Amino acid sequence: ASASSFVVQPQNTRLADTFLFARKPFITGNWKLNPTTKKEAIELATGIANSVSDSSPGDVALFVPYPYLESVEAAVDGKVTIGAEFITAEESGAFTGGVSPLMLQSxxxxxxLAGHSERRTLNGESDEEINKQCLMLIENGMNVVLCIGETLEExxxxxxxxxxAIQLKKNLAGVTAEQMKQVTIAYEPVWAIG
Structure with missing residues (x-):
């Protein structure tokens, strides 16, 4: 499938309306380097999870720091989705501090997440590295939230x-139309991140 297959054509507005409104909103929160203790992480996550009901207008996912993943995942009891803030695009080896998809699945x-602007700028992650992360997550049966967005200058x-468009093309190179079911695009302008 080409990029044009994802463009809603104006002459088919009924299909466009169905396409745009058929999916539930996906509400995510990236905790970054917060909170400072496991106890606080569990309290925050369970508070959010307990406020989400079956009648909520969207699905909720929390992307939390690695030290809290297992505890938070157990505490929310499936009420919200828990995810990692980034991965290392390697399965094993001499990558100090790295975390692979297989480790997460265990x-x-x-x-x-892949491609968060802070990882791009502060950690120097290139589009090629982000593409490797996306492909590795998908190939291991995981889901990826690909973060894209422009700087204030741009x-x-x-x-x-x-x-x-450039970020999408480079970051999703090699991803098939079928694999796009495992990808969620998160647009957040870099200049709007607080």
């Missing part, structure tokens, strides 16, 4: 569409 984690130059 803890019951089936979701991970926004001010009117490059939003171009920047996002």
């Amino acid at each position: 803890m019951g984690i089936e979701w991970a 926004f001010e130059k009117g490059l939003v569409g171009s920047v996002c």
Whole structure:
């Protein structure tokens, strides 16, 4: 499938309406380097999980720091999805501090972020590395939330569409239309992140 197959065609507005509104919203929270204790992480996660009901308008996922993944996953008892904030695009080897998809799966984690702007800028993750992460997650049967977005400078130059299109093309290279079922795109302009 080509990129144009994902574009809603204006002459088919009934299909467009169905396509745009058929999916439940997916509400996510990335905890970054917070909170500071396991106890606080469990309290926060269970508080959120207990506020989500079967009649909630969307699905909820929390992307939490590695030390809390297993405890938080157990505490929420399936009421919300728990995911990792990033992965290492390697299965094993000399990658100090790295975490592979197989390690996550052994803890019951089936979701991970890839391409977050902080990982791109602060950790120097390239589009090629992000692509490897996406492919590795997908090939291991996991789901990925691919983060894309432009900087303030790119926004001010009117490059939003171009920047996002380039990120999508590079980050999803080799991903098939069928595998896109395992991918959620999260658009968050870098300049809007607080």
